Each structure stands twice: as structure tokens, then as C-alpha cells.
Amino acid sequence: MPDVPNQETLRAEILRMAHKRGIGKTVCPSEVARSLGGSDEKVWRLLMQPIRRAAITLSDEGRVVIKRKGRPVAPADLKGIYRLSLPDDA
Known part of the structure; x- marks a missing residue:
């Protein structure tokens, strides 16, 4: 089983994806998980709780705004x- 990325990596990916999406748009945590863990559901699902903590x-x-x-x-x-989205004043 692959290692879970650290919180710094998770937070950076959330912010990267939110900025890419832009103000007024949202990102699903599962998109962040797939971005880091790939398409294997068994792998990316393990990232969901750590991503929640990072969010x-x-x-x-x-x-970010939840x-x-x-x-x-x-x-x-x-x-x-x-x-997840960026704050309106980001």
C-alpha cells in the first residue's frame, strides 16, 4: 500500500487545485485524492480522511471555504x- 502524503503535501494540492479552478468554483475532495493517489479507488479512498483534516x-x-x-x-x-473553494477575497 502506498504511503499517505503528509499534511503539507495535501494542503498544497488542495490549494493548487482550488486556484486552478478559480474563485467562485469548487473542488471535490475526491478530485484531490485522485490527483495524488491515481485512479485506483482503493488507493485514493485512503486519502479522503487526511484530505478532510487538511481542508x-x-x-x-x-x-479555503468548506x-x-x-x-x-x-x-x-x-x-x-x-x-472546497477559495474565499471570495482570495
Whole structure:
């Protein structure tokens, strides 16, 4: 089984993809996982929880917005499916 990338790598990939997508657009965490882990579902699924932790850190720092059903959600209230975007003032 491949090694899970460290949090710095995960945060960098989230930001890279969010900036590539642009303000007003969102990125699915599974897209980040596939970008780092490839197309093998067994591999990229292992990255989903570490990516969630990285996204929460970035949200706490004000660098990304976590959205659920199109609306910003506080990291403490994060449940289920979510997407990531840049803040409007990025």
C-alpha cells in the first residue's frame, strides 16, 4: 500500500487545485485524492480522511471555504459530502 502524503503535501494540492479552478468554483475532495493517489479507488479512498483534516486546517487559516450544499459551513459542523473553494477575497 502506498504511503499517505503528509499534511503539507495535501494542503498544497488542495490549494493548487482550488486556484486552478478559480474563485467562485469548487473542488471535490475526491478530485484531490485522485490527483495524488491515481485512479485506483482503493488507493485514493485512503486519502479522503487526511484530505478532510487538511481542508479543515486550511479553512481555519482562512485559505479555503468548506461548502456543503453550496453554502459555507464551519469545520466543527462538517458532516457528509462537502466541496472546497477559495474565499471570495482570495
